[in-house]
Amino acid sequence: MSAAPLVTVLCAVHEESPYLDRALDGISAQTEPDFELLVVVDGGSEALLKTLAARAARESRLRVIRRERHGLTAALNHGLKEARGHYVARQDADDWSAPRRLEAQRRFLEEARAHIVSCHSRVVDEHGRLIALRTPPGEHELLRVELERYNCLPHSALFARRDALAALGDYRPQFTYTQDYDLYLRALGAGYRLRVLPEQLVEIRMTPSNITTLKRREQLGFALAAQADYFAGRGVSGPVAWRAMSHHWLRYMLPDPLRRAKRRVLEALR
Numbered sequence: 001m002s003a004a005p006l007v008t009v010l011c012a013v014h015e016e017s018p019y020l021d022r023a024l025d026g027i028s029a030q031t032e033p034d035f036e037l038l039v040v041v042d043g044g045s046e047a048l049l050k051t052l053a054a055r056a057a058r059e060s061r062l063r064v065i066r067r068e069r070h071g072l073t074a075a076l077n078h079g080l081k082e083a084r085g086h087y088v089a090r091q092d093a094d095d096w097s098a099p100r101r102l103e104a105q106r107r108f109l110e111e112a113r114a115h116i117v118s119c120h121s122r123v124v125d126e127h128g129r130l131i132a133l134r135t136p137p138g139e140h141e142l143l144r145v146e147l148e149r150y151n152c153l154p155h156s157a158l159f160a161r162r163d164a165l166a167a168l169g170d171y172r173p174q175f176t177y178t179q180d181y182d183l184y185l186r187a188l189g190a191g192y193r194l195r196v197l198p199e200q201l202v203e204i205r206m207t208p209s210n211i212t213t214l215k216r217r218e219q220l221g222f223a224l225a226a227q228a229d230y231f232a233g234r235g236v237s238g239p240v241a242w243r244a245m246s247h248h249w250l251r252y253m254l255p256d257p258l259r260r261a262k263r264r265v266l267e268a269l270r
Helices: 020-028 046-058 072-082 101-112 140-149 162-168 179-189 216-233 238-253 256-269
Strands: 007-013 035-042 062-067 087-090 116-124 130-134 159-161 194-205
Touching (some): 007 020, 007 101, 020 035, 062 072, 087 101, 140 194, 159 162, 162 179, 179 194
Parallel strands (some): 007 087
Antiparallel strands (some): 087 159
């Protein structure tokens, strides 16, 4: 591996996860040879640090950085400042990347001359059972229309030019949640080119304890804030903006009992 790796894979953790080893194994098995795996421990227990230190002793491409607990967004920004790669890929501790992911996304980004790329993914539950397949549109304009309505791109599928993220100011600290959605919308507002590689290269795990499950309402509130900033920056208001924001707004207003009933009906019909 060169002194400055081509790709930095950024993972932020704050507690032990039963899926962390699998997430790190997926990165270690990548066919892209020139990368570093940077794990930022946001607080974290001594047991977690011991586990990561033992792994780092075996894997020269793994770097572990510990910092005081300040939350995911701050941990990610700290990691981006430490990243040495020309490109940055995200990896969450509960998720998994196929061995071809980094190589395939890098080649696709370079050929498409994009700033940020994503890919198709499969969503599974805590037992690995399939919940859904995510296949967002691949072309920039179709993707823009989709992103203006909701975040169709998993955070663990992000692959971007490091200089492009730096020019955006990385993640905005005030976005405790949905920091990735805010980043995508700001990228669109800055005229960046976003594309999606139509290959299933990432597995997203939904568990009862992850942020998407526990902080649903907070996430929706931050998503609405990101959309409001985006449309205000483009000078778009009134029915056009509200129509795009209605997806998040209706979910934000829907009481939890009704939401759970809706999910049970959909599961029964699946």
